[in-house]
Amino acid sequence: MGHSVALNFADGKTFFISVNNDELLLNAAIRQGITLPLDCREGVCGTCQGQCETGIYEQEYVDEDALSERDLAERKMLACQTRVKSDAAFYFDHHSDICNAGESLKIATTVTKVELVSETTAILHVDASQHPQQLQYLPGQYARLHIPGTDEWRSYSFANRPNAENQLQFLIRLLPDGVMSNYLRDRCDVGQTIMMEAPLGSFYLREVERPLVFVAGGTGLSAFLGMLDTIAEQDNAPAIHLYYGVNTEADLCEQQRLQAYAERIPQFSYHPIVGRGTDTWTGKTGFIQQHLDKDQLAENAFDMYLCGPPPMIEAVKTWLDDQALSNYRIYSEKFLQSNTAKV
Numbered sequence: 001m002g003h004s005v006a007l008n009f010a011d012g013k014t015f016f017i018s019v020n021n022d023e024l025l026l027n028a029a030i031r032q033g034i035t036l037p038l039d040c041r042e043g044v045c046g047t048c049q050g051q052c053e054t055g056i057y058e059q060e061y062v063d064e065d066a067l068s069e070r071d072l073a074e075r076k077m078l079a080c081q082t083r084v085k086s087d088a089a090f091y092f093d094h095h096s097d098i099c100n101a102g103e104s105l106k107i108a109t110t111v112t113k114v115e116l117v118s119e120t121t122a123i124l125h126v127d128a129s130q131h132p133q134q135l136q137y138l139p140g141q142y143a144r145l146h147i148p149g150t151d152e153w154r155s156y157s158f159a160n161r162p163n164a165e166n167q168l169q170f171l172i173r174l175l176p177d178g179v180m181s182n183y184l185r186d187r188c189d190v191g192q193t194i195m196m197e198a199p200l201g202s203f204y205l206r207e208v209e210r211p212l213v214f215v216a217g218g219t220g221l222s223a224f225l226g227m228l229d230t231i232a233e234q235d236n237a238p239a240i241h242l243y244y245g246v247n248t249e250a251d252l253c254e255q256q257r258l259q260a261y262a263e264r265i266p267q268f269s270y271h272p273i274v275g276r277g278t279d280t281w282t283g284k285t286g287f288i289q290q291h292l293d294k295d296q297l298a299e300n301a302f303d304m305y306l307c308g309p310p311p312m313i314e315a316v317k318t319w320l321d322d323q324a325l326s327n328y329r330i331y332s333e334k335f336l337q338s339n340t341a342k343v
C-alpha cells in the first residue's frame with residue numbers, strides 16, 4: 001500500500017509523492033523526479049536531513065553525528081533512512097529548485113458559485129475536476145488564482161479540505177477597489193475559467209497532538225476552515241479554541257459553519273470578537289489578545305496558529321511574550337489586506 005507524502009520546502013512549495021510501504025523516502029522522491037540532496041545514503045553525513053511534521057515514520061540507522069537525541073525527539077529525520085507508515089508531511093530547510101522539483105501545479109478551474117457570506121466577504125467556489133487526480137494540499141495552505149482579463153494573480157487560502165470531487169473554496173475579502181473584488185462583483189460568471197497554482201505556503205496544520213489555539217483575523221479564517229474540516233474527520237481531537245476577529249459585526253461570516261464544528265469536534269470552542277461593537281452586538285469587542293486567557297494557556301503545552309493582518313499577528317505575539325509563557329509552538333501567516341501577498 002502506498003502513502004501520500006507531502007515534501008515541503010523553504011521556498012513555500014509543496015510536492016506530493018507516493019511512497020510504498022517498503023520504500024525509503026529518499027528513493028521514493030528520486031523515483032518521482034525530486035532529487036533530494038544526498039551524499040552517503042547510509043545515515044552518516046546528514047545531507048538528506050529534514051523534519052517530519054505529520055504522520056508516522058521509522059528510521060533505520062542514524063549516526064549520532066548526523067542527528068542527536070534531541071534532534072530525533074524533535075522529529076528530525078534522514079530521508080535515506082526513513083520509511084513512512086502513514087500519510088505524512090516532511091519539511092526540508094532548503095529551496096525546492098535544488099531538487100529539480102520543477103514548478104508547482106498549474107491547472108484550470110471552473111467557477112461554480114460566488115457566495116456572498118457577509119457584507120464584505122465572498123466565498124469563491126471552483127471546480128478543479130478537470131485535473132485527473134484528487135488535488136492534494138495541506139490544510140492551511142494557499143493557491144494563487146489568476147484573475148481573468150488581467151495579468152494579475154492573487155493568493156488565497158483554501159477554505160475546505162482536499163476532496164475526491166476537487167471542489168474548492170476560497171474566502172475572499174471584497175475591497176472597494178481590488179482587482180479580484182472588482183472581478184467578482186462585475187465580471188465573474190459561473191462557467192468561467194480561472195487558472196490556479198497550488199499548493200503553496202508553509203502555514204499548514206502540523207501533527208495534532210496537544211491543545212490548539214487558532215487566531216484568525218478577517219479572511220485569515222479561510223485557512224482555519226480547511227484545518228477544521230480536516231480535524232472534524234479525525235478521532236480524539238484535543239481542545240481547540242478559535243478566536244476570530246473582525247472590524248465590525250457585518251464582517252463576520254460562516255457563523256453556522258463555525259457553530260457546527262462544535263457538534264463534530266467535542267472540545268471545540270469559538271470566540272468571535274468585533275473591533276467596534278454596535279447596539280446589536282452583545283459579544284466580545286476589542287482586540288483578540290484582550291480575550292486570550294493566560295491561566296488557561298498556562299495549564300498545558302499548546303500549539304498556536306495565527307493567520308491574518310500583520311498588526312494582529314504582532315500584537316498577539318507581543319502579548320505572549322509579555323505573559324512569559326514558554327509552553328507553546330507558534331505558526332503564523334501574515335497577509336496584506338489586499339490579499340496580494342502572503343508575507
Ligand code: FES
Nearest residue numbers: 039040041046080
Ligand atoms: S545521504 Fe547521508 S545521511 Fe542520508
